[in-house]
Amino acid sequence: MDLPKSFRTFNREEQEIFKEILANRRDVRGHQFLIKGIPDREIDQILEAALMAPSVGFSQPWEFVIIKDLETKLAIKNSFEEKNQEASHLFEEKKQKAYDDLKLEGIIEAPLNIAVFYVPSKEPVLGQTAMPNMGRYSVACAIQNMWLMARSLNIGMGWVSILDAEKVKTILKAPEDRELIGYLCFGYTDGFYSKPELELKKWDKRKLWKEVVVNGKYEVK
Ligand SMILES: Cc1cc2nc3c(=O)[nH]c(=O)nc-3n(C[C@H](O)[C@H](O)[C@H](O)COP(=O)(O)O)c2cc1C
Numbered sequence: 001m002d003l004p005k006s007f008r009t010f011n012r013e014e015q016e017i018f019k020e021i022l023a024n025r026r027d028v029r030g031h032q033f034l035i036k037g038i039p040d041r042e043i044d045q046i047l048e049a050a051l052m053a054p055s056v057g058f059s060q061p062w063e064f065v066i067i068k069d070l071e072t073k074l075a076i077k078n079s080f081e082e083k084n085q086e087a088s089h090l091f092e093e094k095k096q097k098a099y100d101d102l103k104l105e106g107i108i109e110a111p112l113n114i115a116v117f118y119v120p121s122k123e124p125v126l127g128q129t130a131m132p133n134m135g136r137y138s139v140a141c142a143i144q145n146m147w148l149m150a151r152s153l154n155i156g157m158g159w160v161s162i163l164d165a166e167k168v169k170t171i172l173k174a175p176e177d178r179e180l181i182g183y184l185c186f187g188y189t190d191g192f193y194s195k196p197e198l199e200l201k202k203w204d205k206r207k208l209w210k211e212v213v214v215n216g217k218y219e220v221k
Contacts, residue, residue, distance in 0.1 A: 021152050026192040028156025030106035033187035037111045042153050046186065049149030050116075055138035057126030062139045062181075065172050067113040072171060076183065077107045079167040080160060087162055098203060105160040110185035115168060116143055117178040139181040146184065156189035 010018075047064060055061060067073060088099050107113060118139045121128075128134040143159070150157045165180040174180075198204055 021148055024192055025147055025151040026156065026196065028106065028110075028158045028185070028187070028189050028192065029103045029197070030109040030158075031103055032156060032189045032191070033106050033109040033111075033185070034190060035111070036188045038155060038186060038188070042155060043112060043186075045153060046114075046146050046149050046155070049145040050142040053138065053142035053145045055141065056128045056134035059121060059125045059128070059135060059138065061119045061121060061125075061135040062142050063117045063119055063178065065115040065117070065174075067115065067172075068111065070108070073107050073113060075171045076113070076163065076168060077105070079164045079171075080105050080107060080162055083162045083164055095203075098201070102198075102201070102203070104162055106158050106185040106187070107160060107183075110158065110187040112186040114146070114184045114186065115172055115174075115180060116182040116184065117174060118181050120177055120179065136179070136181060143182045143184065150186060151192075154188070155186055156192065158185040159183070160185060 043066070050062065050064060051060070053062075067076075084104065088096050091099050116139060118136050120135065125135060147157045147159075160183045163180070163183055168174075168180050168183060169178060193200060196206070199206055
């Protein structure tokens with residue numbers, strides 16, 4: 001069967017732009033969001049980017065809940081507060097203070113929130129038969145597409161994971177089988193940090209290439 005092909009290639013300049021988008025993407029949190037709303041055409045582009053993501057067996061196991069109303073955001077924020085209080089104690093004493101000083105969400109400040117759900121399949125999914133998490137990873141691919149598309153539109157995105165997923169499901173009236181993968185906050189920002197905020201605040205360092213790239217096989221120590 002002769003299937004249609006695209007012969008689009010990308011020149012050096014386009015490759016550099018793509019790299020720039022990757023390098024300048026940041027997680028954006030509360031204090032950085034501007035009050036300015038996001039036009040629908042920009043929201044549509046972010047969602048289109050999500051729908052272009054790869055997925056195991058082309059299963060597209062995702063759903064996106066668009067949230068703008070304050071009441072819903074307040075209920076979600078409430079879940080964040082509960083989970084965040086629990087979290088602080090999990091870190092060693094030195095880090096607890098640093099943790100408490102971090103702003104780890106922008107639920108209310110961001111004009112747009114999107115909850116991204118995984119929709120498990122009732123039938124076997126091509127490619128997911130040996131590794132059952134592949135559908136969830138596919139949803140993460142969609143989220144990364146959204147993050148990069150938003151950045152190219154000069155819109156910040158923050159991923160909030162300090163939440164009670166079941167409470168979020170209840171608040172959003174999600175069907176029983178749905179799984180929350182990401183709760184995302186979007187908005188224009190007063191500037192993107194030059195490096196991850198957690199790096200600038202010395203919470204952690206970026207790992208070196210040699211720490212994470214293995215040539216051939218792991219060495220037995
Ligand atoms: C799966 C995932 C969950 C995350 N959850 C949170 C979160 O709950 N709160 C937060 O402030 N940042 C969260 N982040 C953002 C990371 O802290 C951030 O990506 C990391 O510090 C690197 O910074 P950068 O994204 O600006 O490069 C999350 C990121 C990922 C990929």
